[in-house]
Structure formats: structure tokens, C-alpha cells
Amino acid sequence: MLETARGIIAAKGLRSLKVRDVAEAADCSIGSVYNEFGDFDGLILTVNRETVQALSRRLVAVPGDDPIRQLHGFAETYLDFAVANANLLRSLFEHRMEDDRPFPEDILGMVMQAFALMYEPLRRLMPNRDPEEIALQARMMFSAVHGIISLGLEERMVAVPPERLRGQIAQFVDTYLSGLGLAPLRMRSTD
């Protein structure tokens, strides 16, 4: 049942998700979907919850021996995930609840935890900085990379080819780290 919902979102976008389609594909009644998930938002949120879990799993698996390499790894992993699951990520970031109901605590926590993954390598690179400033820095880097990738993959806006994006992201991380006074992983092309 969850599978089919996720399948529909992934294939045709959140707007194409219909309760009746899910019920039919799962060979059960409409009511059963409601018994399971409470309401439509509940279904979507369950899918989103698993999306952020899947993303987190991949991010956590990035090797952490070298902090610079790790930051590159995060960005590249995020890109790979976004390319493979564009609609699922959009569902996570763009879905708004009915009536301003509060965003589920646990999903919020998982997203924050994803932000926080960048904290450790940044702390190692800037050991004397204020911890809170590093936390903000981590969130900012995450947001910047997220912005580049999500706008970059937006087909509506003449998407940048993923291969090109990969190079851009790497260059962005290098440039930004260099701006922080840290040695980049590779040399930038001569200007």
C-alpha cells in the first residue's frame, strides 16, 4: 500500500496521488487507507518519512575519515539521491499540510539531523569557531547545496544535465571551503 503510494509519487508527482488509485492498486477499500493512515496527509507524510530516512541512511554511510572529502561526499550523495528520487524529495520539501497543522515532530527531527551531519566535519575543519556558528554554517551549506540541486534539476526551468551538476556541486564545495580559508580538494581551473 505504501509501496504503491510511493510509486505513484515517484513516477507522476505528488499531485497525481489519489486515494482511490492507492486503494485499487493495493486491492483494498478506500476506508482501509484511512484506517491505516488517518487521512491523506498521513499517507503522504508516511511516504515522506521514509524518504528522509532513506536519504539519511545514505548520508550517514558517507566515509568520514577526511572532513573535506566527507563534505564532498555529502553533496554528491544528495545529488545522486535527488536525481534518482526527484519527485519524492519534492514531496518532502514542498508538501504543505491542510489548515496549517504542525509539521510532524519526528520528520522535523530527521531533517534537522541531516542538517547536523555537516557539523562534525566543519568542526574538525574549524576547531576554534563558536559551536553555534558552526551549526548555522552547516545548515547554510546544506541549504545552498539543496538550492543548487533542486533548482538545477527543475525541468520546468531548463534543467542542468546531472553530469554537469555533479561538476558544479564539486566546484561549489571547493570554492566555498576555499573561501573559509581551507584547502580545496582539487585545483580550480585557471582563469
Next chain:
Amino acid sequence: MLETARGIIAAKGLRSLKVRDVAEAADCSIGSVYNEFGDFDGLILTVNRETVQALSRRLVAVPGDDPIRQLHGFAETYLDFAVANANLLRSLFEHRMEDDRPFPEDILGMVMQAFALMYEPLRRLMPNRDPEEIALQARMMFSAVHGIISLGLEERMVAVPPERLRGQIAQFVDTYLSGLGLAPLRMRSTD
């Protein structure tokens, strides 16, 4: 009529926009809304079109004498606009059409033109770089700033206070420019 639609989106978000509400507020029939805008998407797109126009107007008004100051101005102007028109910006970037109908050419053009605004100052700062690379760079900076601001203002995710965001954005632009080998406008805090 447009006013009321924009008002509803700005105040309560795109999801709260209803054809009937617009018709009632504009004191006309439902059908008239359709005569004017074709369909619901047409109404939304008209609002979005004016949103991007308003944003463009403000960005174009940023003084261009000093390229670094101009880039800071773009970022700060974007932040101000996003703070004042959060829901309108979200409508512009998050609204998906029915049935994968193509994104309107003219809105796409205006967004691209906004991306391209950063081209000129970047070119002045890096006169020897390949033009196409500068164009990509411009789009990337726009996207990064957009990401930082849009995630930063997301109330669902424990929004960063706008004043704090302002500082972060300025610091981000400085850091990035510094990474490109260009002198920052202000000194970064000592670490």
C-alpha cells in the same frame, strides 16, 4: 480580482486559494473567473507572473557601480522580498501544473533573466573566464542563495530569524567570492 487572488495566496498560502472565494470577493460569478484566466492554473500563473515581475523590478534597481556590492545587493534584495512575500514566492517555485502542461514561456524567460542579472557583475569580477562558465556560475549563486533563504524561512523547519539570515547571506556571499579569489567586502570574524 487578481488582487484578491494574490491577497489570499499571500495571506494563507496557495492551498487556500479557491475559485469561489475569488469570485465572491470580486463580486462576480465563478464563470467570469474562467473567462478571464482560462482555468485555475491560469489564475495562479497570472499571480506568479506578477510576482516574478515585482521581484525583477527590485533586482534591476540594485545599484551596479561596484560588482561586489551589487551581488550583495541582489542577495539582500532577494531576502527582503522573500520575507515580505514568502507565500507568493513559494507559489512561484512550488506550484506544479496539471498534467505536466508546459511551464509558460514568458515566466520562464523572466526567471532566466533574473538568473542572468548576476552575469554582469561576475563577468566584471572574472573577465578572463569563459562566458558560459560565468553564466552557470551566476545561476549557481542564485540557486544557492535561493536555497539558503527558502529553507531558512521555512517555518516548518524552525525558521532562522530574518535578521540572522541577513547576516548569514552577507557572510555567504563574502565567503563564496573570497573562494573565487576575489576580495570580500567586509572582513570575516576572526576564527
Next chain:
DNA sequence: GCGCTATTTTGAACAATGTTCAACACGGAT
């Protein structure tokens, strides 16, 4: 002013879709 035609406006009816809930089905305990 009148008659006629073209254009615009109207809102009842329709379609799609999320939601509810009383009825039903099944399972196990007595």
C-alpha cells in the same frame, strides 16, 4: 427607440476527489 446580432456574464449542473460512518464480515472466546 427598436430590432437584431455579438459579446459577456451567469450559476446550475457536472466531475473529480478527500472524508465519514453505519453496516458488515470475520475471529476467537465462552
Next chain:
DNA sequence: ATCCGTGTTGAACATTGTTCAAAATAGCGC
């Protein structure tokens, strides 16, 4: 077999985008 709790069902309802034939209005020639 009876009864009770639990889970399932899908018809009915509410909301909301959409259509379209009819009514209203505007324009125009006389």
C-alpha cells in the same frame, strides 16, 4: 451457537475545479 471486539467495506457526503446553455448586456444600423 452465541456473542463481542476488531478490522473492512463502499455508499453517501462535502469540497472544489470545470463546463455550458441560457440570460443579460452591449453595440449597431435604421
